[in-house]
Amino acid sequence: xxxxxxxxxxxxxxxxxxxxxxxxxxxxxxxxxxxxxxxxxxxxxxxxxxxxxxxxxxxxxxxxxxxxxxxxxxxxxxxxxxxxxxxxxxxxxxxxxxxxxxxxxxxxxxxxxxxxxxxxxxxxxxxxxxxxxxxxxxxxxxxxxxxxxxxxxxxxxxxxxxxxxxxxxxxxxxxxxxxxxxxxxxxxxxxxxxxxxxxxxxxxxxxxxxxxxxxxxxxxxxxxxxxxxxxxxxxxxxxxxxxxxxxxxxxxxxxxxxxxxxxxxxxxxxxxxxxxxxxxxxxxxxxxxxxxxxxxxxxxxxxxxxxxxxxxxxxxxxxxxxxxxxxxxxxxxxxxxxxxxxxxxxxxxxxxxxxxxxxxxxxxxxxxxxxxxxxxxxxxxxxxxxxxxxxxxxxxxxxxxxxxxxxxxxxxxxxxxxxxxxxxxxxxxxxxxxxxxxxxxxxxxxxxxxxxxxxxxxxxxxxxxxxxxxxxxxxxxxxxxxxxxxxxxxxxxxxxxxxxxxxxxxxxxxxxxxxxxxxxxxxxxxxxxxxxxxxxxxxxxxxxxxxxxxxxxxxxxxxxxxxxxxxxxxxxxxxxxxxxxxxxxxxxxxxxxxxxxxxxxxxxxxxxxxxxxxxx
Amino acid sequence: xxxxxxxxxxxxxxxxxxxxxxxxxxxxxxxxxxxxxxxxxxxxxxxxxxxxxxxxxxxxxxxxxxxxxxxxxxxxxxxxxxxxxxxxxxxxxxxxxxxxxxxxxxxxxxxxxxxxxxxxxxxxxxxxxxxxxxxxxxxxxxxxxxxxxxxxxxxxxxxxxxxxxxxxxxxxxxxxxxxxxxxxxxxxxxxxxxxxxxxxxxxxxxxxxxxxxxxxxxxxxxxxxxxxxxxxxxxxxxxxxxxxxxxxxxxxxxxxxxxxxxxxxxxxxxxxxxxxxxxxxxxxxxxxxxxxxxxxxxxxxxxxxxxxxxxxxxxxxxxxxxxxxxxxxx
Numbered sequence: 001x002x003x004x005x006x007x008x009x010x011x012x013x014x015x016x017x018x019x020x021x022x023x024x025x026x027x028x029x030x031x032x033x034x035x036x037x038x039x040x041x042x043x044x045x046x047x048x049x050x051x052x053x054x055x056x057x058x059x060x061x062x063x064x065x066x067x068x069x070x071x072x073x074x075x076x077x078x079x080x081x082x083x084x085x086x087x088x089x090x091x092x093x094x095x096x097x098x099x100x101x102x103x104x105x106x107x108x109x110x111x112x113x114x115x116x117x118x119x120x121x122x123x124x125x126x127x128x129x130x131x132x133x134x135x136x137x138x139x140x141x142x143x144x145x146x147x148x149x150x151x152x153x154x155x156x157x158x159x160x161x162x163x164x165x166x167x168x169x170x171x172x173x174x175x176x177x178x179x180x181x182x183x184x185x186x187x188x189x190x191x192x193x194x195x196x197x198x199x200x201x202x203x204x205x206x207x208x209x210x211x212x213x214x215x216x217x218x219x220x221x222x223x224x225x226x227x228x229x230x231x232x233x234x235x236x237x238x239x240x241x242x243x244x245x246x247x248x249x250x251x252x253x254x255x256x257x258x259x260x261x262x263x264x265x266x267x268x269x270x271x272x273x274x275x276x277x278x279x280x281x282x283x284x285x286x287x288x289x290x291x292x293x294x295x296x297x298x299x300x301x302x303x304x305x306x307x308x309x310x311x312x313x314x315x316x317x318x319x320x321x322x323x324x325x326x327x328x329x330x331x332x333x334x335x336x337x338x339x340x341x342x343x344x345x346x347x348x349x350x351x352x353x354x355x356x357x358x359x360x361x362x363x364x365x366x367x368x369x370x371x372x373x374x375x376x377x378x379x380x381x382x383x384x385x386x387x388x389x390x391x392x393x394x395x396x397x398x399x400x401x402x403x404x405x406x407x408x409x410x411x412x413x414x415x416x417x418x419x420x421x422x423x424x425x426x427x428x429x430x431x432x433x434x435x436x437x438x439x440x441x442x443x444x445x446x447x448x449x450x451x452x453x454x455x456x457x458x459x460x461x462x463x464x465x466x467x468x469x470x471x472x473x474x475x476x477x478x479x480x481x482x483x484x485x486x487x488x489x490x491x492x493x494x495x496x497x498x499x500x501x502x503x504x505x506x507x508x509x510x511x512x513x514x515x516x517x518x519x520x521x522x523x524x525x526x527x528x529x530x531x532x533x534x535x536x537x538x539x540x541x542x543x544x545x546x547x548x549x550x551x552x553x554x555x556x557x558x559x560x561x562x563x564x565x566x567x568x569x570x571x572x573x574x575x576x577x578x579x580x581x582x583x584x585x586x587x588x589x590x591x592x593x594x595x596x597x598x599x600x601x602x603x604x605x606x607x608x609x610x611x612x613x614x615x616x
Numbered sequence: 617x618x619x620x621x622x623x624x625x626x627x628x629x630x631x632x633x634x635x636x637x638x639x640x641x642x643x644x645x646x647x648x649x650x651x652x653x654x655x656x657x658x659x660x661x662x663x664x665x666x667x668x669x670x671x672x673x674x675x676x677x678x679x680x681x682x683x684x685x686x687x688x689x690x691x692x693x694x695x696x697x698x699x700x701x702x703x704x705x706x707x708x709x710x711x712x713x714x715x716x717x718x719x720x721x722x723x724x725x726x727x728x729x730x731x732x733x734x735x736x737x738x739x740x741x742x743x744x745x746x747x748x749x750x751x752x753x754x755x756x757x758x759x760x761x762x763x764x765x766x767x768x769x770x771x772x773x774x775x776x777x778x779x780x781x782x783x784x785x786x787x788x789x790x791x792x793x794x795x796x797x798x799x800x801x802x803x804x805x806x807x808x809x810x811x812x813x814x815x816x817x818x819x820x821x822x823x824x825x826x827x828x829x830x831x832x833x834x835x836x837x838x839x840x841x842x843x844x845x846x847x848x849x850x851x852x853x854x855x856x857x858x859x860x861x862x863x864x865x866x867x868x869x870x871x872x873x874x875x876x877x878x879x880x881x882x883x884x885x886x887x888x889x890x891x892x893x894x895x896x897x898x899x900x901x902x903x904x905x906x907x908x909x910x911x912x913x914x915x916x917x918x919x920x921x922x923x924x925x926x927x928x929x930x931x932x933x934x935x936x937x938x939x940x941x942x943x944x945x946x
Contacts, residue, residue, distance in 0.1 A: 378789020
């Protein structure tokens with residue numbers, strides 16, 4: 001190790017032991033925590049899904065009763081949407097964005113730590129009450145008035161609403177951070193037009209998150225107010241309106257699907273580029289498509305509400321808008337296949353996941369066209385057709401690329417490669433089991449099986465396809481177990497990776513695996529979109545070695561702007577998160593928690609922002 | 617041509633017929649939606665096939681590739697033209713789908729101005745049904761909908777508590793039952809016989825046990841059936857049944873249930889005037905039978921936990937008397 005590396009590593013490393021654990025602001029450590037927790041929850045919520053599949057395998061089963069089943073799909077849906085899919089994409093961004101930028105940390109390191117602690121609060125908010133048997137039992141969108149005080153006494157609905165508050169604070173913090181990092185911390189020369197596609201994807205995702213999430217925080221806060229201080233937002237008898245709940249929820253809920261999906265497109269773009277040995281085909285069309293999806297996604301929330309009896313003219317408009325979003329999505333699919341077609345592909349597991357993504361996601365996209373048609377949706381919505389559709393989109397469209405990304409960047413994070421052989425075994429089991437499990441659900445929905453029913457009578461004829469679906473789920477679960485075992489065993493036994501095992505094109509592959517605390521010894525200077533393939537990137541010096549400093553550049557042209565001090569380890573993000581969390585939890589029980597709870601929050605934030613004398 | 621493919625594909629799925637299935641349409645509205653499904657499947661099927669062909673070609677042509685040198689500036693002219701063609705094809709397909717969707721929507725809207733003949737109100741977890749009486753007023757029943765064939769029937773949809781969704785897949789798409797709002801639906805059934813509907817919006821604990829039996833009759837049979845429902849309840853036919861009636865009238869049953877001509881009763885629960893003429897009990901939970909009636913009135917919470925009907929605490933002989941009265945309510 002060169003003396004320079006050593007000095008920088010000392011400057012950027014955390015204090016040892018527990019103190020370092022609680023105070024770290026290292027984006028890699030924070031992201032790793034995020035990813036470990038989301039993966040653990042993915043496994044838990046997946047097991048809950050297997051539990052539901054067992055209950056539905058045969059008509060009239062009694063192993064999970066109505067209450068147990070309702071809790072199961074609520075835990076599964078809320079967990080997967082709020083605590084797994086969105087956070088895992090943010091986590092990948094927190095880990096990858098600074099590395100792809102040749103940077104040493106995110107723009108707001110402490111906000112990053114705060115975001116994770118808030119997210120952890122959200123996880124505890126739903127799983128601790130579950131242990132105490134106060135599990136939410138109204139699904140992942142808890143429509144009023146069913147979730148209102150009249151029909152849901154007790155605290156199950158409050159737990160759900162506050163879990164959302166926690167995770168949305170976390171997601172907003174992460175998104176602001178990602179956005180500013182991409183806009184101001186790009187290396188000199190990496191203009192907007194030279195950004196890797198993954199960064200474009202995250203830039204758009206973080207903007208979308210910032211616009212979409214306030215709507216759901218608003219609606220859950222209104223619900224809590226109805227329940228806690230007897231406001232009447234959703235109380236029909238007092239002049240409230242229950243459709244308002246749905247508008248606000250889906251104004252967030254539909255963009256959320258794309259907030260999960262667009263980062264996955266970023267993974268796909270990165271993987272096809274590296275494994276097809278050429279720059280991804282259609283950079284400009286892909287960027288424009290991402291922007292188009294980001295804009296259009298806000299104009300089609302009503303297609304979740306076609307059955308509520310809104311005016312027909314409006315429905316036709318939302319039908320057209322929903323169908324039009326197929327064009328930017330379809331253009332990207334073309335571009336990724338075209339990259340394979342014209343490249344020199346190496347079929348390693350990450351690229352196989354991309355192929356599986358195309359084959360399955362397109363089915364989900366096309367079934368999405370069917371649900372986007374206002375009249376046809378009246379037969380499809382709230383049936384197993386939608387269950388099939390949403391899993392094709394979210395598993396095929398987001399999780400398959402995520403698994404590919406996991407295998408692809410695993411050597412960068414751990415220094416070792418995952419086993420290809422076991423990777424292929426788990427690939428075939430997951431992809432095969434998934435399709436066997438979910439394809440029959442399209443048919444079940446058309447055959448009249450509604451969502452969220454804990455049982456069905458034998459004369460409906462849904463039995464045989466349900467057995468097939470359950471068998472498929474079991475096979476996919478086995479594949480997932482092998483995937484996890486592969487990831488754990490490869491930590492010790494995998495082949496040593498070196499800095500660039502795949503011959504990647506982007507900056508993260510130029511530093512050691514795993515990267516040192518400061519990521520890069522020098523600031524790279526970028527001249528094109530694939531800096532590692534064009535070779536010999538010039539490097540810049542000039543940042544302090546003994547003090548945490550980052551180089552800021554201008555938002556569009558990425559011209560060097562100024563050096564910015566970057567904060568070191570601090571316990572204040574954790575303390576602030578604890579204070580905010582206490583306020584959130586308390587407000588389930590009494591409105592005074594907001595008043596009294598504001599005092600510790602104020603104290604913690606004061607400590608966080610207390611001005612420090614500048615070290616020389 | 618495209619239309620013909622669509623119909624062919626749709627017919628291919630016809631093997632999945634069922635008493636509660638969108639694939640076995642039995643009304644004008646369901647047939648129109650089924651046709652739209654066929655059109656969608658055809659267009660989407662072609663799109664998927666094209667994607668698979670392109671992907672398959674891309675994979676096949678590299679199956680034995682050994683050189684993996686990076687190519688920084690590949691020749692992409694052909695692919696760029698392909699991208700443009702693909703965009704044009706997608707736009708064309710979408711125009712077809714938007715057009716088809718719009719036309720079917722017009723079909724569904726055809727009778728939007730008519731007055732409603734039937735009112736359906738969703739309750740946790742059963743259906744209140746009211747039919748316009750040709751003689752004036754409304755006739756109330758529950759959980760079993762009768763419809764006349766070959767003419768449009770306008771149905772008014774409401775909810776008494778939370779959001780439910782009214783869905784009879786063989787006859788129509790679903791429409792939500794929303795507290796504080798009134799929705800409408802028109803069905804023109806074309807096939808006689810029984811189909812089944814079910815609540816399609818999660819509405820609480822027993823959402824799964826909120827089914828609706830539906831019978832399509834000839835207009836004459838429907839009129840006769842309606843006239844029968846309009847009559848007051850049958851008088852008790854035995855001393856046991858008479859005791860049952862007096863137990864209902866004096867006990868807790870009457871606080872929620874009404875039996876026209878016999879028990880004034882409340883309206884919180886289903887109208888029981890012609891209870892025994894229905895096929896099932898408790899919104900499709902149990903088939904109508906003497907045993908099921910006895911089980912339901914003594915232990916409703918064991919059969920449908922969470923239902924609004926409390927355990928009655930009846931002695932066995934009292935329950936027997938009530939059952940013998942109820943089974944005479946045809």
